[in-house]
Amino acid sequence: MLIPSELRIKARELANKIPYQLIKDSPTVKYYTQWNLFDRCIETGGNTLGKLPQSNDYDVVIHNGELIKGVELLGDQVNIGIDPSESRIIARHLVNLREVYPIVIKGDVEDEVKVLLSYSGEQNELNSNHVIINVSDYAVVNLALSIVGNGGCGTNVVEVNVGDGATLNLLTYSTNINPSFSLIRVTEGSGASVNAYTIVVNGEMTHHREDYILQGQGASINSNSLEFGSGNSRVDYMINIMHVGEHTMSNSTTRAIALDSATVVHRGFGRITERGRWSSTSIEGKVFIGSSNAVGMSVPIIMVDTGDVNGARHSATDASIDEDQELYLRMRGLSREEAIGLVVYDMVTGFLDSISASFKGSVSQIRESLMSLIRGR
Numbered sequence: 015m016l017i018p019s020e021l022r023i024k025a026r027e028l029a030n031k032i033p034y035q036l037i038k039d040s041p042t043v044k045y046y047t048q049w050n051l052f053d054r055c056i057e058t059g060g061n062t063l064g065k066l067p068q069s070n071d072y073d074v075v076i077h078n079g080e081l082i083k084g085v086e087l088l089g090d091q092v093n094i095g096i097d098p099s100e101s102r103i104i105a106r107h108l109v110n111l112r113e114v115y116p117i118v119i120k121g122d123v124e125d126e127v128k129v130l131l132s133y134s135g136e137q138n139e140l141n142s143n144h145v146i147i148n149v150s151d152y153a154v155v156n157l158a159l160s161i162v163g164n165g166g167c168g169t170n171v172v173e174v175n176v177g178d179g180a181t182l183n184l185l186t187y188s189t190n191i192n193p194s195f196s197l198i199r200v201t202e203g204s205g206a207s208v209n210a211y212t213i214v215v216n217g218e219m220t221h222h223r224e225d226y227i228l229q230g231q232g233a234s235i236n237s238n239s240l241e242f243g244s245g246n247s248r249v250d251y252m253i254n255i256m257h258v259g260e261h262t263m264s265n266s267t268t269r270a271i272a273l274d275s276a277t278v279v280h281r282g283f284g285r286i287t288e289r290g291r292w293s294s295t296s297i298e299g300k301v302f303i304g305s306s307n308a309v310g311m312s313v314p315i316i317m318v319d320t321g322d323v324n325g326a327r328h329s330a331t332d333a334s335i336d337e338d339q340e341l342y343l344r345m346r347g348l349s350r351e352e353a354i355g356l357v358v359y360d361m362v363t364g365f366l367d368s369i370s371a372s373f374k375g376s377v378s379q380i381r382e383s384l385m386s387l388i389r390g391r
Contacts, residue, residue: 015092015114025098025108034102039281039313046279047221047250051193052103055140055167057110065164067132071379072160074129078141079112084129089118092146095173095199103195103221107169110142117147122154126185126373129159135166137192142169151177151203156185156372159198163190163217170196178203178230184210185373186224187380190217197223204230204259211369212239213380215387216247216276223252228262228290239268240365243276243308244387252281255297257290263324264294269365270301271358272310282314286323294325301332302361304354358388 034049058078066082069075074084081088092114098105119127133141149155161170168190176182180203188196194217200208214222226235235255243249255264264284272278284295299312314328335343335353343353362384369377 015116017108017111017114021094021098021108025105028098029102029105029109032099032102032105046281048219048248049103051219052167052195054138055193056138057106057140058135059110059112065134067130067162069130072128072130074117075132076115076130076143076145077132078134079143081113081115084117087117087119089116089148092116094146095201096171096197103169106140107142107144107171107195110140110169111144112142114144114146117145118150119147119155119157120150120153123156126156126158126376128376129157130162131160131170131172132162132164133166133168133170134164137166139166140169141166144171146173147175149174149176149180149182152179153177154181156183156370158185158373158376159187161186161188161196163192163194165191167192168194170194172198174198174200176200176202176206176208179205181207182209183370183372184208185369185376186210186212187376188213188220188222189215190220192217193219195221197225199225199227201227201229202233202235205232206230207233208235209370210235210237211373212237213242214239214249214251215242215384216244217249218247220247220249222250224254226253226255226264227258228256228264229258231259232261233259234263235265237266238365238368240362241268241270241278241280242362242384243271243278244273246275248277250279250281253283255284255295257286257293257295260289260291260293262290262293265296267298268300268312269361270299270310270312271304271361272301272308273304273354273358275305275307277309280312282328283317284315284326284328285317286320286326288319291320291322292324294323296325297328299330302357303332303334304358355388362388
């Protein structure tokens with residue numbers, strides 16, 4: 015579906031007026047995402063084709079804003095849930111967007127439904143993808159989402175509407191090269207349940223954001239995420255969970271790995287609104303820093319607007335190999351680099367092994383890619 019003209023006009027008016035981000039992230043670091051890198055990205059309006067991805071393993075493929083595969087899953091009704099007034103990057107996304115593709119998943123689907131959003135182009139070319147996925151009431155769905163950047167800048171937005179009583183198992187894998195922005199926004203109906211696994215890997219400046227809106231009574235989200243940064247990459251992963259309905263529940267755990275000269279940031283925000291009484295939220299971040307030149311941080315935040323709450327907690331830890339541990343390892347014949355490699359291997363394989371068996375095929379491919387990346391350091 016083409017973008018409504020009034021929405022595109024509004025986006026074009028706001029694209030150069032509003033900031034990328036309203037509130038600074040900290041007194042010392044103005045913005046964890048280096049938004050100035052996106053200023054060099056030039057809108058293409060979906061007029062570049064780039065290198066087409068391999069599509070055999072996917073049910074739906076959208077490349078540089080064009081549907082390549084999966085027309086049989088398209089629906090005919092689109093309600094775009096994002097607004098250009100949210101931020102400059104959202105406004106620019108809507109200006110640059112070619113089309114929005116609605117996908118409808120009905121009934122129980124035992125196999126993975128694999129969706130690929132890919133983009134490629136010259137270094138400063140901006141390409142955009144947008145898909146809206148509707149999961150019908152009481153369905154059980156395994157959705158594997160891949161976001162792959164093979165050069166050039168990218169903005170990718172995925173809106174997911176989970177119907178009443180439905181269960182969504184969601185695996186998201188994102189790997190990029192040049193500056194990229196990804197937004198996954200999931201809205202849950204009454205009694206809906208989401209089990210989310212997210213893996214974000216490298217990129218010159220990767221901003222990956224996930225919003226979970228627990229709209230209906232009794233909705234829940236269990237989120238487990240892995241950030242991996244090596245070389246000179248910079249990864250900013252943000253998860254926002256909004257408890258709107260009563261008796262809702264959320265658990266979010268993020269593991270982050272910062273190697274070489276990479277910067278890896280985890281931000282988690284859990285909010286129980288005034289309407290979301292008798293709810294519980296938990297935000298947890300664990301960061302491993304494997305180099306003196308690497309930077310890793312976890313910033314969990316909890317906000318509760320009601321006195322009627324079942325639970326609210328957050329925690330953050332960071333770890334590295336200190337001098338005593340290094341000496342201990344050397345005495346047993348392990349170098350520092352070998353020890354770091356073992357820790358990274360254990361963290362990555364432990365996370366992959368925890369992913370639902372429903373995603374066996376996708377996890378096998380991701381494992382191969384990550385192991386190759388670890389061995390190639």
